[in-house]
Amino acid sequence: MKKNISTNALRALFYEAITGPKPGLVDPIDNSSHPDMDIYMFIDSSISLQNYLQEAEKVGHNFQDSDLTKMFTKLREKGLIAEKEMAQATNGINTHKGAIFALGICTCAESYVKQNGGNVFDIIRQMTHGLVEHDFKNLNDNQKLTAGQKQFLKYGLGGARQEAEAGYPIVEDVALPFLKNAKGDKRTRILDTFMKIASLTADSTLIKRAKTTNVIEEVQRDANHYLELGGFANEDARIFLNDLNKKFAQHKWSLGGCADLLIITIFFGLESDYL
Numbered sequence: 094m095k096k097n098i099s100t101n102a103l104r105a106l107f108y109e110a111i112t113g114p115k116p117g118l119v120d121p122i123d124n125s126s127h128p129d130m131d132i133y134m135f136i137d138s139s140i141s142l143q144n145y146l147q148e149a150e151k152v153g154h155n156f157q158d159s160d161l162t163k164m165f166t167k168l169r170e171k172g173l174i175a176e177k178e179m180a181q182a183t184n185g186i187n188t189h190k191g192a193i194f195a196l197g198i199c200t201c202a203e204s205y206v207k208q209n210g211g212n213v214f215d216i217i218r219q220m221t222h223g224l225v226e227h228d229f230k231n232l233n234d235n236q237k238l239t240a241g242q243k244q245f246l247k248y249g250l251g252g253a254r255q256e257a258e259a260g261y262p263i264v265e266d267v268a269l270p271f272l273k274n275a276k277g278d279k280r281t282r283i284l285d286t287f288m289k290i291a292s293l294t295a296d297s298t299l300i301k302r303a304k305t306t307n308v309i310e311e312v313q314r315d316a317n318h319y320l321e322l323g324g325f326a327n328e329d330a331r332i333f334l335n336d337l338n339k340k341f342a343q344h345k346w347s348l349g350g351c352a353d354l355l356i357i358t359i360f361f362g363l364e365s366d367y368l
């Protein structure tokens with residue numbers, strides 16, 4: 094198989110979608126928290142992003158200026174087009190908005206690094222320098238706001254933008270080393286990595302669904318408990334994960350941001366032959 098950067102980005106979308114059970118997310122067996130989506134839609138949505146991912150790779154490959162925020166600006170223009178292509182493939186459902194953002198950044202940065210050298214997470218920090226301030230400086234309550242914008246005004250949380258601007262520390266420092274050292278088949282390693290991510294993330298999709306930030310501590314505790322039980326290789330942990338899946342379905346909680354962090358962890362894992 095030709096495994097160029099954008100192919101690995103597409104593989105990451107598929108690897109994440111087919112892995113289950115993922116509490117709060119769509120997988121082939123269960124979509125309880127997202128009744129407007131199913132796994133077939135995720136296949137269509139992923140394929141609709143193929144062109145964008147190739148463009149993101151090209152932007153990183155060809156960029157020459159020393160100001161990497163300009164590379165991010167170029168990428169964002171392509172990201173807006175990708176959002177429209179996704180909407181066409183899904184009948185307007187938001188399957189991959191966060192992934193267009195996060196995976197686009199990582200694909201572009203990885204491609205830049207292959208051409209110019211450097212640490213990919215440093216490059217991401219340079220690309221997104223000042224992003225939170227830039228995007229949120231003119232917000233006010235009279236506008237129609239996204240969940241992320243509302244949470245910035247209400248709680249001071251930076252969400253997906255903050256993670257990017259910090260250079261995805263959950264991925265660089267924890268999830269990627271965790272995936273590298275994880276044991277078992279791909280499903281086990283990916284699920285355990287997902288729960289590791291859930292044990293650390295303040296997910297704006299989860300806060301939106303639960304309508305409180307208190308949910309973050311509860312979910313982080315549950316994710317840690319699953320890992321303490323030994324992860325997917327251990328029967329008690331599997332039972333606990335199924336119960337957690339039911340709890341998420343009952344409350345209609347989602348982990349959309351953790352999904353994106355998992356997708357980019359898988360992407361870097363594929364790039365580094367960890368998977």
Ligand SMILES: CC(C)(COP(=O)(O)OP(=O)(O)OC[C@H]1O[C@@H](n2cnc3c(N)ncnc32)[C@H](O)[C@@H]1O)[C@@H](O)C(=O)NCCC(=O)NCCS
Nearest residue numbers: 169172173191194239240241252253256295296297349350
């Ligand atoms: C920053 C993005 C992800 C969305 O921001 P927006 O304010 O529209 O939505 P919101 O903040 O509610 O987040 C949307 C998604 O972010 C992801 N997310 C949530 N929390 C986190 C987190 N802690 N870490 C990473 N991702 C997260 C989830 O997928 C969520 O569904 C991006 O879509 C964006 O920049 N939108 C503006 C339009 C644009 O420039 N689009 C092109 C993007 S390349």
Ligand SMILES: Nc1ncnc2c1ncn2[C@@H]1O[C@H](COP(=O)(O)OP(=O)(O)OP(=O)(O)O)[C@@H](O)[C@H]1O
Nearest residue numbers: 110118119120127187188189190191298349350352
């Ligand atoms: N398997 C999955 N892979 C990736 N993301 C997933 C998956 N399942 C669910 N999601 C996430 O769910 C998010 C959508 O959640 P939600 O439906 O709450 O958002 P929305 O459509 O923007 O908001 P609303 O439904 O409030 O209008 C997607 O952006 C995506 O991140």
